[in-house]
Amino acid sequence: MVNVDLFASMPVYLYGLTSALSRRGLRVIGAKESAAEGLSPHSDVVVVDVNVLQGCDPADFITAAATVAPVVLMVDELEVDSSDVYTGAGVRVVTSLRTGIDDLVQLITDTAGTGCHEHAPEDPKFPTLSQREEQVLRHVARGLTHGQIARILGISQHTVDTYIKRIRTKMTLGNKAELTRAALEYEAALT
Incomplete structure (x- = not known):
């Protein structure tokens, strides 16, 4: 079971997300409305609504959280520039606050490491990918678009x-060309 330390700024949202x-089988060991409430030391994943970071130093909080467990940050709008800032501070995954609950659960379990595929290539140039990341990469190798992959996997684009x-x-x-080449190499390494 994945232990989740959850930070969300709105009480109703926090209650609903906790429930x-x-x-869906995750254990919420901390449900907090403020970053000042501190981190739970036994969490497998820290899930943070970006709005909780108002009133504190976001980089300090994220750095501290990342030392406890991988961090999933939920933001209002996904922008490449802001995503880079957060990932540079230690966030493992940036997703939208509008992400569906099933997709969020998949992201959390993948981030916690419970979704890692045991048959990944042993070549050191390939990092360990979650099962879902591997599925997406294999579809990229087959030349599918993001929309086609979303429909096949039953998730949003x-x-x-x-x-x-x-x-x-x-x-x-x-770029996309490097991704496609790596996807083909990864696919070949699996066979």
Whole structure:
């Protein structure tokens, strides 16, 4: 079971998210409305609504949280510039506050490491990808668009975009051509 330390700025949202995550098999060990309430030391993932970071130094809080567990940051609008700032501070995944609950649960479990695929290539140039990241990458290798991948996997295109960003970060890939080449190499290494 994944232990989640949850920070959300609105009480109703915090209550609803706590309830939804719990119903899907995650254990919410901390449900806090403020970053000042501190981190739970036994969490597997820290999930933070960006609005909680108002009134504190976001970089300090994220750095502290990342020393406890991987951080999933939920933001109002996904922008490449702001995502880079947060990931530079230690955030593992940046997603939208509008992400559906099933997609969020998948992101949390993948981030916690429970979704890691055991058959990943042993080549050191390939990082460990979650099962969902591997699925997305294999579809990229087949030449599918983000929309097609979303339909096949039953997730939103926005979530596919998030997985692609995570893969590109893990594999230090710059553009679409590098991603496609790496996807083909990864696919070949699996066979």
